[in-house]
Amino acid sequence: MLKTTLSAPRPRTGLETLVLLLPALLLVLAIFIAPFLFGLNLSLHTGYRGEGAATLTNYTQFFSDPYLVDSISITFQVALPVTLFTLFISVPLAYFMRRGIRFERGITTLLILPLTLGNVMVAESMLMYFGRQGWFNQALQSVGLIRQPLVLVHNWFGVELALFIQNFPFVFLMILGYLSGINPDLERASRMLGASQWRTFRRVILPLALPGIAIAFCLNFVANFSVFPSAVLVGRPDDQTRVLSVMAWRSTYEQNNPPLGTAIALTMGVIELLVVACVLWGRSRLARGATLGGGKGA
Amino acid sequence: MQQNTPLTANVSALPTTPARAARRPLPIGRLILSLVFYLTIGFFLVNLIAMVSTVVIDSFGTSWFKTALPPEFTLHWYTDLTAEHDLTLLLGNTFIVALATTLTALAVGFPAAYVLARKQFRLKAPLTLLFLLPMLTPPLVYGIPVATLIIRLALGGTLFGVILINMIPIVPFVIFVLMPFIEQVDPSLESASRMLGAGRFRTFTRIVLPLVVPGLLTAGVLALVRTFAAFELTYLVATTGGSQTLAVALYGDASGAGIRPHQFVNAMAVIYMLMTMSLVVVALFFVKPTQFVVRIKNR
Numbered sequence: 001m002l003k004t005t006l007s008a009p010r011p012r013t014g015l016e017t018l019v020l021l022l023p024a025l026l027l028v029l030a031i032f033i034a035p036f037l038f039g040l041n042l043s044l045h046t047g048y049r050g051e052g053a054a055t056l057t058n059y060t061q062f063f064s065d066p067y068l069v070d071s072i073s074i075t076f077q078v079a080l081p082v083t084l085f086t087l088f089i090s091v092p093l094a095y096f097m098r099r100g101i102r103f104e105r106g107i108t109t110l111l112i113l114p115l116t117l118g119n120v121m122v123a124e125s126m127l128m129y130f131g132r133q134g135w136f137n138q139a140l141q142s143v144g145l146i147r148q149p150l151v152l153v154h155n156w157f158g159v160e161l162a163l164f165i166q167n168f169p170f171v172f173l174m175i176l177g178y179l180s181g182i183n184p185d186l187e188r189a190s191r192m193l194g195a196s197q198w199r200t201f202r203r204v205i206l207p208l209a210l211p212g213i214a215i216a217f218c219l220n221f222v223a224n225f226s227v228f229p230s231a232v233l234v235g236r237p238d239d240q241t242r243v244l245s246v247m248a249w250r251s252t253y254e255q256n257n258p259p260l261g262t263a264i265a266l267t268m269g270v271i272e273l274l275v276v277a278c279v280l281w282g283r284s285r286l287a288r289g290a291t292l293g294g295g296k297g298a
Numbered sequence: 299m300q301q302n303t304p305l306t307a308n309v310s311a312l313p314t315t316p317a318r319a320a321r322r323p324l325p326i327g328r329l330i331l332s333l334v335f336y337l338t339i340g341f342f343l344v345n346l347i348a349m350v351s352t353v354v355i356d357s358f359g360t361s362w363f364k365t366a367l368p369p370e371f372t373l374h375w376y377t378d379l380t381a382e383h384d385l386t387l388l389l390g391n392t393f394i395v396a397l398a399t400t401l402t403a404l405a406v407g408f409p410a411a412y413v414l415a416r417k418q419f420r421l422k423a424p425l426t427l428l429f430l431l432p433m434l435t436p437p438l439v440y441g442i443p444v445a446t447l448i449i450r451l452a453l454g455g456t457l458f459g460v461i462l463i464n465m466i467p468i469v470p471f472v473i474f475v476l477m478p479f480i481e482q483v484d485p486s487l488e489s490a491s492r493m494l495g496a497g498r499f500r501t502f503t504r505i506v507l508p509l510v511v512p513g514l515l516t517a518g519v520l521a522l523v524r525t526f527a528a529f530e531l532t533y534l535v536a537t538t539g540g541s542q543t544l545a546v547a548l549y550g551d552a553s554g555a556g557i558r559p560h561q562f563v564n565a566m567a568v569i570y571m572l573m574t575m576s577l578v579v580v581a582l583f584f585v586k587p588t589q590f591v592v593r594i595k596n597r
Binding site: 014016017019020021023024025027028031032033035036038039040042089093096097101105107108109110111112113114115116117118119120121122123124125126127128129130134135136165168169170173174176177218219222223225226228229232233245248249252258261262265266268269272273276 | 331332335338339342343345346347348349350352353356405406407409410412413414417419425428429431432434435436437438439440441442443444445446447462463465466469470473498523527528529530545548549552553560563564567570571574575577578582586587588590591
């Protein structure tokens, strides 16, 4: 291309690259990688400051104590259903909206509300609104849909609801971005060749959007897997929503045992990254299949 | 993406010529679909607005049971609030942390984003992954070791410590928001400037920087909103009251719900909300709502 022939030879380009990258690189190494290694080392010791020889005590303690290790399955029971449900709702809605709709600016502006309010605020406002005597129950009772108020907060469902409210806009807007990026000609071609709307969605749109949906799943799952403030405020952090992040926080700050807390946090990270890696691996296989089927528009 | 396209324009309903399809009346199936769409989104938004409204109403109410609205209104939860919380301090802390984090992240992230968007070099893929990693890891996973280290270095409860931990997710965020903006700037403009005799630095400040200002604004505004509402990381490091931010103080009030009346907590929530909302209103002058969601390249 013309651009490449125009650019003058740059003698010190390697050095320049390094100098420009260095600040960010050093920062990430200093505040992310180094503390990570420090944490790994800490989790292999015992006592508040972590003295003595390296040992696996914290990990064996975590995996042998049912009260602690059960929080892994509890976390999955909290994170997985709401992640799948959010995707299940977002994909059809985004599909409908992919070419733009009426009131789009207004709708998207309102949708970012939960993103900008933050998870503490969302949980706090849920306590009033979805409480026994809140507007939601009052409304359902006045229409006669229910007799007794529904218990929607301070349990597993409350956390699911909080996570949905918090993350649905994010997932929806993200999938909307991917779907509206698919070349409309492909869809038109499929329809012209006689495929129904549903068949077009299933055979053309969905395969092209799946890599994007997989990314949305990952980011959403990461957020849901590490739920913390909602699990305490609108959940039951002693049993139904005793998730890993709550256990890690309690061990570190309530029981003053940073080595155990760090061990739990790192275990949580490993499990979460395994799930993400599995999904991304599946995605790379899918992506190869999808490119065979035809290009993707800008 | 097209905005506000009328619905009829979407209806390429039948495999006939596009012109004829556009003139067809709205098919009944399409109508039902629109109805379902607007009802679902509408239901979500109505509940969302009602949720926020209950908080506001409750904060002005005396006591509120089983009725649509509180029987009497009062301001005394707000006077209680100013008596118990040093709001100026909380607000100041929140802004200092958000601004310092954002500005540092921009200063450090911009050169890195420039290199990642423009240059090809060895180790580019692993470096990109390294910058992506903090965004793919939940805050509490790295937060606990980082906070333990910060506290051990006697930086716990200081604003510096809070800023440091908040930079972990924001620096990569800024880099990935900036990259597409830099990619859009035509490299031949830089070559032209160099050929006309401008030095590397001059080319950067006179050509690249002005063209990337929209990107810097977008990344800055989004980072600011994010740090403002950030909770987990600040909570881990802000061990003393003096370094608390609004979000952390709100959580403290809310999780000690038995101790404080809910109207008090909600008054605090209203103050917090006023701040984030005004920030978002300002932000919307610079960015589109859809830009609040980062898109990772779909390859």
